[in-house]
Amino acid sequence: MTGLLAHDALLVAMVAVLFGAIIGTLGIRGHRADWVQIAFGAVYANFALVTVATLAMIYALVTHDFSVSYVAQVGSRETPLFYTVISLWGALEGSILFWAWVLGAYSAAVVWFNRKRSGNLVPWAAVTLMFVALFFGILLAGPANPFHAVFPVPPDGPGPNPLLQNHILMAVHPPLLYLGYVGMSVPFAFAMGAMLSGEVMSDDWIRITRPWLLVSWGFLSAAIIAGMWWSYEVLGWGGYWAWDPVENASFLPWLTATAFLHSAMVQERRGMLRLWNLNLMVGTFVLTILGTFLTRSGILSSVHAFTTGTIGYYFLVFIAIVLVVGLMMVAGNSDRLRTTGRFESAASRETVFLLNNLFLTAFMFTVLIGTLFPLVAEALRGLKVTVGEPFFDKMTMPFVVSLLFLVGVGPALPWGIATRQQLKAKLLPPIGAAVVMAAVALVSGARNVYAVLAFAFVGYSAFANVREYWIGMKARHAAHGEDWFTALRRLVGGNRRRYGGYVAHLGVLIVALGIAASQSFRSEREATLKPGETLTVSGHTARLKEVWGRQEPQRAVIGATMEVLDHGKVVATADPRMNFYPTQSAPVPTPQVISSISGDLYFNLMAFDQNGSHATVKLIVQPLVPWIWFGGGVVVLGAIIGVFPRRRRRTAPAAVRQPVPPVILPIPREGEA
């Protein structure tokens, strides 16, 4: 019953967006404002109907209504309530439903927040979003219908994939990823809206798009970090990134979106890069759909692949339409897009942004080529190849270190032309920090050139970004006698975009530091221990206390209790485990991580003896890994600071600028970051 109603709601929603897209197009073309309003209504209606269907699915999951096909597929009476609810996105059909819901929510929000805006930009964006929603509506109506009636109703289901009920982060990573991925539809819709409405030269779409892009970008950043964390905590290989095709798929749009966040400023400030920015936004959206296609079609070998079906063909058609329409629109509008500004000097912020875009895009293409190469090789030569970490590590490191350096150079340079003194005053002092960091890396034993450079540039750029804060705070402190905290608060409040961006920079640098340290200084050992025996890895000693086993409702668990020793005293214990699920051929390992600010002790149970007399345990010492997760949080904080519109203050704006020598603090204008 629930299933039937919910499916009807989805069908009506599909009709609503189809109708809305058509009447919206006709309304814009025929200058009928009332028709456009009806199209906006269709956006809201779609959101309400998909919400009903999503709630119905959650209800069916929680009440174990196995007459609904999706529940019969992923539900189980033994699964804890929490994992039952989040299995909403645990398999294909549910994830498409969730996708449609997020898209509906974004679309409704876009229309609501811009409902009073005149011009055709928003109506065209709404039409674009409805066409995207129509695609997911078609999927839900047919090939990915999660509400098929199952008869006879099975008494119980198999439960979700064991890997997905192992860790709390499974509740976090997928929704964040959807919020980031689906959110990229909004900037795409505005880019299309700008081209369709002929408002490409007004740069308005850039200003409207920015907060939406920043929200999606923040979610995507958080999702990537959460995915790394999940894989680190759950999969038991001691790593967090494997250049798996689907990891890459989440990273590709992040790179282009990051490029856009910077190049959009060049367009706003200098009237340049208009065509480029349109390309970036269309490209970002195409990359999100490509990522989804790769996950859902099974076209590439990946740990994330869902069971495949006919749905891949629908994605293929959709990706073809988006690619062709996107390319046609951008190329067809290209001669309307004139550059109104020009580069005045090589030493300026816009030059750095240009380089930043160049490196980010080259980075993106490198990863894209590596990801798709197995497919190309097989198509052209019939070869089965895999492209793994050595390729990606070697090819992307030059971009990574260059970008880390630019993170420090960009904020230091003014727009337009920088004088020699400015360059000296801004670019030289951080070198001290770079030298210190490089020395620390060398003394600690890093020998890889890129690793040492990464440490050095992290030091350089962190210094440069913090220094921007320091300069601003010092100026306020001197001018207004504000205490340091007030000075910081007002400084950030006065230009959230700018200082939010610097916070995000620091977050990225912290992530980079964590990755560089854990990659360079990782050490590991594997040993077969009897109870009471110890294992030592780079100064850390752990003792096997016992090997134990227990039966849980849905699985059997074998664990080894390890005691971490410090001068003979037990300071912590870890229980790396192996979980045996009846439906799985191989055991699912659960490593255990003991974290501290200086790094992780990563325990993994490799093998055990049936009678408990010994166990083989691997201990990996990974310095600074928690910094990666913390840095991810800082990136998100930066996005949160940057996304809020600038607050108007009675006293602040004029006062900020006066006492500061213009040489040091480029005068912030409205909209600068």
Place this chain on the structure above:
Amino acid sequence: MNWKRAAIASLTAVPVIALFAWGFGKDPNNIPSPLPGRMAPDFSLPVFAPGQPPMALPVGDTVRLSQLRGQVVVLNFWASWCLSCRDEHRTLSAFARRYAGRPVHFLGVLYNDFPAPAISWIQEMGGQEYPSVNDANAHTAINYGLYGVPETYFIDGSGRVAFKQTGPVTDEILTREVDSLIAALPASAAPPAAAPAAKPGPTGATP
């Protein structure tokens, strides 16, 4: 809108889409085995499940692949924890019963499993016509480059791998491969009627 430029730009999408269309529907995990055409790696493994007469072998006997030379061998890697093995079991067993007396030898190889659960699995599945040996250390599986279970190798009379099936076998595949391999056996090989007598018994199995 510059339609000419738009049309040219849209053409650049064609190779990308063609690539996806081509790659779609192909299984990236289906890696062709280099084994077909080469000699099947030899092994000697202990029987743990005897099978039904006339194919039965005593438990504990050792089967050596090279001693089955001259006949077609169907080698089926399986495990009691493997779900697809359940799907193909009935087909395989029925096919073996139908071909009893022909110059073809069926052998199950237990992979990554223990004899006890495997024997109760066989009982649960209603018996197995042919004997199974235990590949306790998975050395044989490694020699054959086993990707997963089930996998089935068809070995011709000269001891070469003729065909490898990844995943469950079907009656069509079995019929096609076994018939063509039997037909390719040299004329001196035992004619169907004389098959049981001519069967080169595994070590210790000859009365």
